[in-house]
Amino acid sequence: MYELRGVTKRYTRGKDTVHALDGVDLTIADGDRLVIQGPTGGGKSTLLQMLGALDRPSSGEVVLDGTDLAKLPEARLTRVRSESIGFVFQSFNLIPTLTAQENVETALVPLGVKAKERREKAAEALTSVGLGERLGHLPGEMSGGQQQRVAIARALVKQPKVLLADEPTGNLDESMRDEIMDVLDRMWKELGLTFVMVTHDSAIARKAPRLATIRKGRITVKENAEA
Amino acid sequence: MFFTYLRRELRRRRKAALVVASGLALGIALVIVVDSVSSGMGRAQDKVLQSLYGLGTDMTVTKAASPTPSTSDRPRFRFDAQEDGSEEEQSTDRVMVQGFQTLAGTTVGKVAGQDGVADAVGGLSLQVVKVSGQFTRGQFQQDGSGGQGQGGGPGAQQAPQGRVEGGGADFDVNSYSVYGTDVTEPALGPLTSSAITSGRTFKESEADAKVAVADSAYAKEKKLRTGSTVTIKGTKFEVVGIATADSGDAAANLYIPLKQAQTLGDAKDKVTTIYVKATDSQRIDGVKSAIQKNVPGTTVTTSADLADTVSGSLSTASSLAAGVGKWLSIVVLAAAFLVAGLLTSSAVSRRVREFGTLKALGWRSGRVTRQVVGEAVVNGLVGGVLGIALGLAGAYVVTAVSPTLQAQLGGGTGGPGGGFGGGGMGGPGRQAAAKTLDVALTAPVSLTTIALAVGLAVAGGLVAGGFGGWRASRLRPADALRRVE
Numbered sequence: 001m002y003e004l005r006g007v008t009k010r011y012t013r014g015k016d017t018v019h020a021l022d023g024v025d026l027t028i029a030d031g032d033r034l035v036i037q038g039p040t041g042g043g044k045s046t047l048l049q050m051l052g053a054l055d056r057p058s059s060g061e062v063v064l065d066g067t068d069l070a071k072l073p074e075a076r077l078t079r080v081r082s083e084s085i086g087f088v089f090q091s092f093n094l095i096p097t098l099t100a101q102e103n104v105e106t107a108l109v110p111l112g113v114k115a116k117e118r119r120e121k122a123a124e125a126l127t128s129v130g131l132g133e134r135l136g137h138l139p140g141e142m143s144g145g146q147q148q149r150v151a152i153a154r155a156l157v158k159q160p161k162v163l164l165a166d167e168p169t170g171n172l173d174e175s176m177r178d179e180i181m182d183v184l185d186r187m188w189k190e191l192g193l194t195f196v197m198v199t200h201d202s203a204i205a206r207k208a209p210r211l212a213t214i215r216k217g218r219i220t221v222k223e224n225a226e227a
Numbered sequence: 228m229f230f231t232y233l234r235r236e237l238r239r240r241r242k243a244a245l246v247v248a249s250g251l252a253l254g255i256a257l258v259i260v261v262d263s264v265s266s267g268m269g270r271a272q273d274k275v276l277q278s279l280y281g282l283g284t285d286m287t288v289t290k291a292a293s294p295t296p297s298t299s300d301r302p303r304f305r306f307d308a309q310e311d312g313s314e315e316e317q318s319t320d321r322v323m324v325q326g327f328q329t330l331a332g333t334t335v336g337k338v339a340g341q342d343g344v345a346d347a348v349g350g351l352s353l354q355v356v357k358v359s360g361q362f363t364r365g366q367f368q369q370d371g372s373g374g375q376g377q378g379g380g381p382g383a384q385q386a387p388q389g390r391v392e393g394g395g396a397d398f399d400v401n402s403y404s405v406y407g408t409d410v411t412e413p414a415l416g417p418l419t420s421s422a423i424t425s426g427r428t429f430k431e432s433e434a435d436a437k438v439a440v441a442d443s444a445y446a447k448e449k450k451l452r453t454g455s456t457v458t459i460k461g462t463k464f465e466v467v468g469i470a471t472a473d474s475g476d477a478a479a480n481l482y483i484p485l486k487q488a489q490t491l492g493d494a495k496d497k498v499t500t501i502y503v504k505a506t507d508s509q510r511i512d513g514v515k516s517a518i519q520k521n522v523p524g525t526t527v528t529t530s531a532d533l534a535d536t537v538s539g540s541l542s543t544a545s546s547l548a549a550g551v552g553k554w555l556s557i558v559v560l561a562a563a564f565l566v567a568g569l570l571t572s573s574a575v576s577r578r579v580r581e582f583g584t585l586k587a588l589g590w591r592s593g594r595v596t597r598q599v600v601g602e603a604v605v606n607g608l609v610g611g612v613l614g615i616a617l618g619l620a621g622a623y624v625v626t627a628v629s630p631t632l633q634a635q636l637g638g639g640t641g642g643p644g645g646g647f648g649g650g651g652m653g654g655p656g657r658q659a660a661a662k663t664l665d666v667a668l669t670a671p672v673s674l675t676t677i678a679l680a681v682g683l684a685v686a687g688g689l690v691a692g693g694f695g696g697w698r699a700s701r702l703r704p705a706d707a708l709r710r711v712e
Contacts, residue, residue, distance in 0.1 A: 004306075031597075052587065054587055054704045054705040055703070055704075055705035074592075075591070078586070078591050079589065080585060081588070081589040081704075082588065082589020082590075083589070087584075087587050087588070089584070091580075093580060093583075093584040093586075095232070095581055096233035096239070096583075097232070097236055097238070097239045097433075098231070098232065098235060100234075102231060105228060106228070106585060106588055106590075107588050107589070109228050109590065109594075110588065110589035110590050110591065110594070111589075115228070118228075132567055139453070154588070162708075197665045
């Protein structure tokens, strides 16, 4: 369970100070599915980075399961990321020289999983997203949708508590978008994840049970009865 | 995963890896060539020095320089003029001590008794000049007018008037060097720089025997063989062996037992040079100081002193290798390290998203840094292998071409019989003011040089990896991901 209290994030750009987040209060329950929307530069990605222990707030608390991430040393934050949080990025962020299977394995490396077990788990994860036949393919040999499925397999292979997705369908066409969303929805339901996704896509947002909107660093959350 | 990732990345960035490796290879190759050429110079110099004083000698002791000897010490030749028509050949030879400076034979014992001296042996260098030929008296031709007394006064006796016609001399001068060697100490002294190629060397029992060993070049010129006889100042010596110098010229034309040389040179119990072997090569300077302090009136010359007197193209090339070559290698290596570092750092900048993603997945900074350093070290090793191959090829070419270098020895220092200028360590054949020797340059590559190259390759990789790793370790995952958005 996430609890964000008065989270502020300021950046300095030259002489100006930018308030990416401005006193954000937010609670995300375990197994929740939250979609975040908002204009470009509104603070969506910054909020996701706070949730993913990728960055620290300038002030406020980011509490995950009772631990304030803002106060953890770097080594502990790294461990939290490796054990509890899965990321899916808009640009897939796969290592171009590694095969699909090896890319998925990179998520297990920091957990100290043995090579053989790593290979088995990676193959299993790729099979679960429909890429069981593409284990040895390089990212460059796959379509955008397939690459994003590899990224999803990489995020989920370590069985995290939380899945954070930053515009996961932003680089995909409509049919691929649906395909990826189907995979993500299925995983969310099957694995009981806490799933937070940033998107510009209103069609996706409409289906979300909770919808948060960030404008100029301020957040408003509403329940979606239709979803 | 480390090696898989490493292999794939190096394959993917072949060109960049090759640029880094080539830069390091160039620097390493230069180090190998300069090092091997320097080593070759050292060997050439050793060869030159060895040809002077033989194997095993660490220093020589000679009498300290003193003023030029008086004219009475100089050799004089006297011949009687022969009657006209006489074809009788006259000959006379003079045996002189080289440099006219000798030490008492007891000095050898004093030197041998110094702390740090393993062995000392004395030798006497002689120079023999033999003049032989015909000397005919001129004929006095009297003119008819009679003579006039020198006094011119009345009553003075009238001398016959006329002039001397004809007469003259037809002679040959043969000069050669003789070295009196201590036959009881065959392991030390100038004869050790030659190998016996025919016959035998001296026996210990031949301390006062009339036997000689001839230098092969001199033997060829004078048509001497084992069993031949040579006459020095009326004394006949049997040639028992022919010796060939290992390099350069031989130390003397003829070698005879020391006692015989002392008799011939009228230098009883005298030596010109004492050859000294130290107990430890690290103590040579100390031994030199001890001898100079405890045995007054002597000049001690070590091989290092002698090396200082080597001039000519060998010296110039040696200085170039030690100076320009060394600094050029250092500059090229430093540049190669810097370029490798900057290229690796630049490669990290291009891979910010990749490393940021890995950090987001939970990779510790140390693991990411290791990956970067690992890639750089492999680049360095590839550079090392290329550099070693290139360096070996360069050294091979130098050895194959074997450029000839000239070494001039003993130019200008020391007085007669003392120091190198006058021969000093030079021994009997080297008493001239300067001596020029031709030496072929080689470029031997030692295992130490190869180890140095490998060390430099690893160091180059670590330096480059250090640049890149430092940059990678400072990446924050959020910044890394933000930069690509």
